[in-house]
């Protein structure tokens with residue numbers, strides 16, 4: 001049975017290669033190995049790694065995957081420690097790193113980013129224009145904003161400013177069945193209708209693929225202070 005599904009995945013992969021091209025659908029040993037595990041180091045072999053050239057490619061991938069029953073695992077930078085980015089059921093890994101544009105809207109105080117943009121790069125782009133994007137997982141020099149949205153990541157700034165969820169204004173992407181969707185709007189006030197945007201945040205890739213987001217920025221703090229102190233025990237510290 002396992003061999004039958006591997007054979008059928010291979011046939012679907014050949015079809016996908018014809019649709020999107022060999023530069024997008026990678027089956028070489030190095031690409032397959034690099035996408036086989038995340039920071040949990042649990043290893044499962046995919047049949048192909050898809051590096052979309054444009055967001056619309058993802059709709060094509062998901063439609064075909066549904067038609068042929070191929071499992072798809074979305075991957076940012078693979079820094080999750082949970083195994084969620086490892087292709088547990090084989091199939092296709094959707095590698096988002098190539099979709100990484102960042103545009104800062106200085107007037108609105110928002111960042112328009114693609115899912116594969118590195119979080120550290122988003123912070124630097126915002127700071128260059130006088131704005132601040134606070135969520136700061138320790139992995140920010142590696143991880144993607146898509147991964148942060150999927151895991152609702154947060155870091156040391158979380159206590160004061162909040163986590164990724166608190167800075168998402170709008171999302172776009174594809175449902176697992178391949179339909180394109182947009183949730184939220186790039187406005188400061190968003191109150192009408194169901195809040196499908198927040199359902200996606202923290203869903204760890206299970207509700208489809210995020211391809212882009214609009215992030216809220218805040219003015220840069222006038223000063224930054226670091227305080228180092230020590231206490232004899234936890235109760236006194238609290």
Ligand SMILES: Cc1cc2nc3c(=O)[nH]c(=O)nc-3n(C[C@H](O)[C@H](O)[C@H](O)COP(=O)(O)OP(=O)(O)OC[C@H]3O[C@@H](n4cnc5c(N)ncnc54)[C@H](O)[C@@H]3O)c2cc1C
Pocket residue numbers: 038039073074075076077078079080081084085096115116136137138139142143144145146147148149150151152153154155156204205206208209210211
């Ligand atoms: C050294 C180190 C330090 C860390 N520090 C922190 C920390 O301080 N705070 C914290 O919260 N986490 C931390 N993490 C965990 C990890 O970095 C975060 O969970 C991060 O958000 C994962 O981003 P990624 O791009 O690597 O995503 P991946 O690991 O590739 O994927 C994580 C999950 O997101 C899904 N996913 C990825 N991209 C998309 C997308 N575009 N659409 C839909 N689903 C998607 C994947 O399918 C998977 O389920 C740390 C990890 C390491 C190794």
